Amino acid sequence: MSVLEVRALSKAFGGVRAVNDVAFVVEPGEFLAMIGPNGAGKSTCFNMINGQLAPDSGEILLEGKNIAGLAPRAIWRLGVGRTFQVAATFGSMTVVENVQMALLSHAGEIYRFWRPVAQMHRVRALDLLGQVGMQDAADRPSRELAYGDVKRIELAIALANEPRLLLMDEPTAGMAPRERNELIALVKRLVVERGVSVLFTEHSMDVVFAYADRIIVLARGRVIADGNAAAIRDNAKVREVYFGTGKTFAGAAS
Amino acid sequence: MTFSAFLFQALNGLSTASGLFFIAVGLSLIFGVSRIINIAHGSLYMLGTYIAYTFATHIDGGLGYWGGIVATALIVGVLGALIEIVLLRRIYRAPELFQLLATFALVLVINDATLWLWGPEDLLGPRAPGLRGAIEVFGRQLPSYDLFLIFIGPLVLILLHFALARTRFGRLVRAATQDREMVGALGVNQAVLFTSVFALGALLAGLGGALQVAREPANLATDLVAIGDAFVVVVVGGMGSISGAYLAAVIIAEVKALCIGIGVVDFGFVTVNFSKFTLVAEFLVMAAVLIARPYGLLGKPQAAVRSIAEPEEPIRPATPMLKTLAVIVLALLMCLPLLAQSSPYLLILGIDVLIAVIFATSLHFIMGPGGMHSFGHAAYFGLGAYGAALLVKWLGAPMGIALLVAPLAALAGALLFGWFAVRLSGVYLAMLTLAFAQIVWAAVFQWEGFTGGSNGVIGVWPPPPFDKSWVFFVLTLLLAIAAVLLLRRLLFAPFGYAMRAGRDSVLRAEAIGIDVKRVHWLAFAIAGGICGVAGGLFAFAKGSISPETISVGRSIDGLVMVLLGGIQTLTGPIVGASLYALLQDTVMRQTEYWRALLGIIILVLVLAFPQGIVGAAAHLFGKRRAP
Numbered sequence: 031m032s033v034l035e036v037r038a039l040s041k042a043f044g045g046v047r048a049v050n051d052v053a054f055v056v057e058p059g060e061f062l063a064m065i066g067p068n069g070a071g072k073s074t075c076f077n078m079i080n081g082q083l084a085p086d087s088g089e090i091l092l093e094g095k096n097i098a099g100l101a102p103r104a105i106w107r108l109g110v111g112r113t114f115q116v117a118a119t120f121g122s123m124t125v126v127e128n129v130q131m132a133l134l135s136h137a138g139e140i141y142r143f144w145r146p147v148a149q150m151h152r153v154r155a156l157d158l159l160g161q162v163g164m165q166d167a168a169d170r171p172s173r174e175l176a177y178g179d180v181k182r183i184e185l186a187i188a189l190a191n192e193p194r195l196l197l198m199d200e201p202t203a204g205m206a207p208r209e210r211n212e213l214i215a216l217v218k219r220l221v222v223e224r225g226v227s228v229l230f231t232e233h234s235m236d237v238v239f240a241y242a243d244r245i246i247v248l249a250r251g252r253v254i255a256d257g258n259a260a261a262i263r264d265n266a267k268v269r270e271v272y273f274g275t276g277k278t279f280a281g282a283a284s
Numbered sequence: 285m286t287f288s289a290f291l292f293q294a295l296n297g298l299s300t301a302s303g304l305f306f307i308a309v310g311l312s313l314i315f316g317v318s319r320i321i322n323i324a325h326g327s328l329y330m331l332g333t334y335i336a337y338t339f340a341t342h343i344d345g346g347l348g349y350w351g352g353i354v355a356t357a358l359i360v361g362v363l364g365a366l367i368e369i370v371l372l373r374r375i376y377r378a379p380e381l382f383q384l385l386a387t388f389a390l391v392l393v394i395n396d397a398t399l400w401l402w403g404p405e406d407l408l409g410p411r412a413p414g415l416r417g418a419i420e421v422f423g424r425q426l427p428s429y430d431l432f433l434i435f436i437g438p439l440v441l442i443l444l445h446f447a448l449a450r451t452r453f454g455r456l457v458r459a460a461t462q463d464r465e466m467v468g469a470l471g472v473n474q475a476v477l478f479t480s481v482f483a484l485g486a487l488l489a490g491l492g493g494a495l496q497v498a499r500e501p502a503n504l505a506t507d508l509v510a511i512g513d514a515f516v517v518v519v520v521g522g523m524g525s526i527s528g529a530y531l532a533a534v535i536i537a538e539v540k541a542l543c544i545g546i547g548v549v550d551f552g553f554v555t556v557n558f559s560k561f562t563l564v565a566e567f568l569v570m571a572a573v574l575i576a577r578p579y580g581l582l583g584k585p586q587a588a589v590r591s592i593a594e595p596e597e598p599i600r601p602a603t604p605m606l607k608t609l610a611v612i613v614l615a616l617l618m619c620l621p622l623l624a625q626s627s628p629y630l631l632i633l634g635i636d637v638l639i640a641v642i643f644a645t646s647l648h649f650i651m652g653p654g655g656m657h658s659f660g661h662a663a664y665f666g667l668g669a670y671g672a673a674l675l676v677k678w679l680g681a682p683m684g685i686a687l688l689v690a691p692l693a694a695l696a697g698a699l700l701f702g703w704f705a706v707r708l709s710g711v712y713l714a715m716l717t718l719a720f721a722q723i724v725w726a727a728v729f730q731w732e733g734f735t736g737g738s739n740g741v742i743g744v745w746p747p748p749p750f751d752k753s754w755v756f757f758v759l760t761l762l763l764a765i766a767a768v769l770l771l772r773r774l775l776f777a778p779f780g781y782a783m784r785a786g787r788d789s790v791l792r793a794e795a796i797g798i799d800v801k802r803v804h805w806l807a808f809a810i811a812g813g814i815c816g817v818a819g820g821l822f823a824f825a826k827g828s829i830s831p832e833t834i835s836v837g838r839s840i841d842g843l844v845m846v847l848l849g850g851i852q853t854l855t856g857p858i859v860g861a862s863l864y865a866l867l868q869d870t871v872m873r874q875t876e877y878w879r880a881l882l883g884i885i886i887l888v889l890v891l892a893f894p895q896g897i898v899g900a901a902a903h904l905f906g907k908r909r910a911p
């Protein structure tokens with residue numbers, strides 16, 4: 031069974047049909063990229079899958095179970111991790127405390143009133159930070175970090191509940207090209223180790239073509255192409271959306 | 285009640301609605317453009333009544349009355365412009381909480397200025413020339429002045445509506461209400477726009493107040509009553525919506541009129557006097573609207589904010605220095621009873637300070653880590669105090685039981701009100717909590733048979749050995765220590781972290797499975813319960829309580845204590861409460877005009893020390909981490 035199956039998903043804001051009859055699947059262990067120009071509806075898709083927005087119509091099946099319209103926290107409990115396009119962390123906490131919060135919630139320990147947080151799940155949190163290369167920053171306030179590092183923290187947080195599906199909305203936004211490649215390579219390695227499926231958006235074509243197992247292209251709310259790197263590169267519709275007619279990805283990438 | 289009597293009451297309600305509309309619409313307009321909740325709006329309304337009284341009694345005939353009303357509106361409008369230019373302009377970028385406090389400081393200053401100018405007596409103006417008679421409607425006499433009021437409300441609504449729809453000024457106001465940044469981008473002179481909107485709002489409030497001069501006496505308590513009503517109207521109608529304001533004014537006024545109209549009803553097993561439930565009914569309407577439409581009948585949703593003044597440092601366990609300091613302070617406090625012989629007043633003062641510490645620490649719990657700026661914490665203090673006192677009065681309960689029930693009563697109230705409050709954020713939450721506190725106050729005030737009404741409850745003295753003030757002091761000290769340590773413990777536990785997580789980023793918190801509303805609701809209830817302990821102690825310390833225990837003033841005292849100490853530090857509320865209680869007991873007792881003094885202190889605080897004393901001290905010593 032697919033980890034995620036989206037059927038006929040639609041969402042409109044006033045007159046804008048942000049997502050229009052979108053359908054796709056995410057297979058177990060797949061590293062799937064969703065690309066498309068600005069305003070194509072990628073974030074809106076993500077927001078519906080993780081429950082932040084209720085779809086106008088359509089189904090979102092997580093391992094066969096329809097989760098459309100559930101609250102984000104319910105969907106998280108079902109094993110869906112999320113990182114945001116604009117990174118969101120707890121600014122008044124240290125880096126390790128941010129990860130500890132996710133671990134506490136995962137363990138169902140939010141309503142504990144006595145034991146101090148300091149030592150709860152700290153070892154596991156440090157371990158997760160180690161995996162994203164942020165262990166040295168563990169005890170710094172999270173709001174002092176550089177943006178790229180915050181994105182890594184978000185990744186550690188998202189991994190805390192051992193998700194089956196990871197939704198990453200522009201995980202590399204605001205990073206230098208080398209850093210981008212590193213982060214995506216890191217994500218890919220982590221998810222391959224754990225067998226997690228990932229759906230991510232990314233504006234850098236190099237990164238997408240180099241790492242994604244498969245690519246979905248969204249434009250004006252609709253899926254216009256779905257296939258591997260080679261198929262997408264040669265797809266006339268995709269090229270038109272990105273460059274008008276004529277140019278190719280090979281030309282653009284150089 | 286007959287059908288015609290019912291219709292008559294409905295007409296009466298419409299005339300009241302006009303008054304409500306005048307004050308609420310200005311509040312709503314000002315909020316729409318400047319995002320400032322002007323708590324002093326009720327004061328402008330009150331000033332309107334007083335100024336119109338002076339015109340009407342010093343200049344004879346129609347000129348004094350009708351000319352006076354127009355002049356009053358203009359004077360209050362100009363005053364509004366001055367307030368905007370001198371004060372508000374400096375704080376548009378400050379956190380909401382500070383803006384609210386600053387306008388509340390104005391309430392205090394204006395109230396004392398009015399007291400100084402017009403004296404403490406109620407002043408009833410003459411009846412309106414030309415409209416002294418009454419006409420017969422549904423077989424009853426309806427004063428023609430009321431009829432006039434019924435029409436003037438909708439008339440002003442229509443005028444405003446056209447002004448906003450057709451003029452350049454109106455377009456700017458609407459644009460600013462929808463998107464503040466845009467107006468700046470259009471190159472509009474924002475300062476002029478804000479000043480004129482504030483002046484317009486003030487003018488309308490002044491007009492509303494002036495028109496009341498023939499109906500009700502000018503009274504020094506009008507400011508808070510009016511702002512309380514206006515809040516309810518604005519919350520029900522939707523912030524920033526003028527049609528919503530009128531609609532809500534009519535609904536609220538009609539519901540009240542209906543309650544009065546129904547009067548005493550005998551249900552067989554129990555007799556209920558509905559006219560005593562006007563304020564409670566108002567609350568029920570608001571609650572119903574907030575459940576169905578959290579942003580009011582005609583309002584638009586706003587982004588949730590649990591704002592804090594500045595980015596906050598991670599919390600750390602107490603340093604050895606702080607621990608030593610705490611032990612020294614406690615040791616000194618323990619020695620205080622030894623001085624009881626020589627100076628008994630010292631112990632009384634000590635008890636006051638400790639009660640203030642419990643009060644402020646519990647408020648800080650939701651304000652700081654929870655980001656919920658409650659403007660009605662007095663409600664839980666009052667519920668605790670009345671819970672304990674009434675138990676003693678009606679059941680002769682021993683003090684131990686009463687002190688146990690006090691937090692439970694407050695907890696129950698906080699559970700009820702908190703459920704609504706956590707659905708809102710920022711100024712909406714502040715207003716709602718304030719409105720709830722006013723409702724508790726009103727319920728206590730109006731339910732004379734049970735609560736003793738304005739006389740309160742007397743003779744709540746602690747039994748031996750607690751009648752000795754040093755014993756009671758030790759009891760208070762122990763409870764204060766327990767309360768402070770408990771709240772502190774909670775903040776270091778997962779629950780406290782979850783509260784802060786929800787404040788820092790609702791988005792992230794929900795995305796990792798935290799039910800932010802539920803956590804904040806529980807936090808609100810805990811804070812209420814702890815505050816109830818302070819209330820219970822207060823009842824026994826004073827031996828008697830009155831509705832004053834629940835007054836807005838007490839809620840604001842709490843806010844000032846927290847801000848004085850600094851909202852971002854855990855020790856802040858303790859320092860702030862102690863200092864403030866000492867100040868209140870010493871300096872403020874010296875002058876009749878203590879309100880103005882307090883107002884000025886708040887203004888200085890807001891403008892000069894936005895981080896509070898402990899926060900400022902921490903910065904001063906170059907220490908990044910405040911304890």
Ligand SMILES: Nc1ncnc2c1ncn2[C@@H]1O[C@H](COP(=O)(O)OP(=O)(O)OP(=O)(O)O)[C@@H](O)[C@H]1O
Binds near residue numbers: 046047048073
């Ligand atoms: N809350 C909202 N209210 C109104 N319109 C919205 C809202 N969210 C998104 N939209 C609109 O929906 C469309 C899709 O937006 P979305 O954010 O999903 O695009 P995106 O593909 O993520 O773009 P980007 O690459 O810039 O992040 C856009 O036209 C956007 O303006």
Ligand SMILES: [Mg+2]
Binds near residue numbers: 072074115199
């Ligand atoms: Mg996006």
